[in-house]
Amino acid sequence: MKTLYMEGLDSEGFEQLCEEIFSAFYKAKVKRSFLFEDANTDFVVLSSNNIAVDCKHPAKSPVGRPAIEKFYTAMKKKKVKEGIIVTSGKFASTAQKYIDENNLPITLMDLEKLASIAFKAGIKLVYKKEEPEAFTIIANSDREFREHLSKKLKKELQCSDDIGLNIAIIKRDISHVVYYKINYRVDAEFTASNKVIHKETGDGYFYISESTGRIEGDEFSKVYDMAPRMAYDPQGKDAALLKPRKQILDVLYDKVQSMHTKYVPYMTKSNKLSTKTCTPTKKDITIQNVMCLYLPLSDVEYEMFGKARTIRSLESSSEEFTIIDPKVFACDICGGKISKNGIVCVKCGNIVDEKHSARCSRCNKTLCVNCSSYVSKFLGKKEPICGTCANKEPGLKIKK
Ligand SMILES: [Zn+2]
Ligand SMILES: [Zn+2]
Ligand SMILES: [Zn+2]
Known part of the structure; x- marks a missing residue:
């Protein structure tokens, strides 16, 4: 089923949308009004009984008797026996009464009715600004979190003992951070020298952080597209974040505009080769859906080999989680960043770089x-030696 969207349409766009719907519904061609030189009929559906259609959008005030009278006069002039007035707004309360009393062959159609005939013609008309849906991702239990954390630490650090058996979660606080998953559609047409030189279409979605306005990458999408989520009814402060701020939408527009900018070669009227930078405007981009995700942000205090540490991470309900802090470990002795080969001291729990690490030459x-x-x-x-091994060999000369 084809989907058409109301959002962002100007009056011309709305007429085209109506043309498409009526033409599909009546399985007939339409003829534009300018051929009739009358502004009161936007187009005529060329069916067995021609139907004049008047589209009213944007609708500033309710459509009432004066508009109906004008339309009926135009219909008679053109000898069209049937008429439809479509509005994206409302009809005056007296409109239908006036038609009934005068027995006029005119049908009044609001967006709900238009959507229903569109549906019969195989077109889905999205005319209500769909409210953002809110979901939350269920956080793991402490036990699961501990497992995932050890797995991650084991991957990043070397340790002669099992890290998993030497981690204890002391405290775990979960709050929520908001991300938007925004679906968009691009539909742009570019002209030069009075010709259409390029049509740009496409759709997709992005995850954007509410607090930072950052667009997340594919890895993030992969995790949170798959993560089981639960419908969520945010209250109070959380509810205020349901709708993205203008800045968030601007981030999306900028990204989509740059992604869909093309440099298109074309011939000028004087037959010279030229290039046009084709960037879709905001109007060419339709926001199709906004999903609001409340993701679990966990602040954890844990102990590893008895040493207290903290970690802040964005969780999912799977074993994937994004560590926010610390991004990288620092050597507990010199403070230097550990890019690789970090080692965990099984005696004191220090995480150290290669320079400040040792392996007992005995055990x-x-x-x-x-x-x-x-x-x-x-x-x-x-030869490095641990205290335990040194005690087993009393004759050795041990130095610090
Ligand atoms: Zn160090
Ligand atoms: Zn140590
Ligand atoms: Zn030893």
């Missing part, structure tokens, strides 16, 4: 330099 435990001693061998070669 192979991962240690930080604070927790390892060394045995000085001949030729000055130093």
Whole structure:
């Protein structure tokens, strides 16, 4: 089924939309009004019994008796026996009464009726500004979170003992942050030298953070498209965020405009090759749907090998989660960022870089330099050793 959207249409666009719907419904061609030189009939449906159609959009005031009279006069002049007035607004309360009393062959059609005949003709007319839908993603349990966290840490850090068995969640606070999933459609036509040189169409969606206005990438979409979500009825402060701010929509418009900008070569009237930058305008972009997602943001205090740490992350109901802080670990001894080969000291829980790490030469435990001693061998070669192993060999000369 084809879908047509009301949003963003000017009067010309609305006429075209009506033409398409009536032509499909009556399975007939339409003829534009300018051929009749009368502004009171927008087009005529060329069916067995020709039907004049008058489109009123945007509708500033209710359509009442004067408009109906004018339309009927135009119909008689053109010898059209049937007429339809369509409005995106309202009809005056007396309009139908006037038609009935005078037995006029005119049908009044609001958007609801228009949508219903469109539907019969196989066209879905989206005419109500659809309210954003709100959902929340269910956060994992503490136990699940602990598992996912250990899995992630195991991937990033080296440790001779099992990290999973040495992590304890002390405190986990969950709040929500808002993301919008916004679907859009582009429909643009570009002309030069009185010719259409390019048509740009497309659709898609983006996740945008309410607080930062950042557009998230494919990874994010992958996780949150799949994450099971629950309908959510936000209250109070949360409810105010249901509709995206203008700035959020502007972020989307900018992105879509840059994505759909094309440089199109064309021939000028004087037969010279030229290029036009074709950027869709905001009017060419239709926001089709806005979904409001309240994602669980968790602030966690945990202990790893007895050392207290914190982590802030954006969760999903799967094992995927986005760590917001710390983005990277810093060496607990020198404070340097650890890009790779970070090591967890199983004695004190320090996370250290290669420079400040050691492995016990006897039991192979991962240690930080604070927790390892060394045995000085001949030729000055130093062998790291942990306290436990050192105690087992009483004769050794241990140095810090
Ligand atoms: Zn260090
Ligand atoms: Zn240590
Ligand atoms: Zn050892």
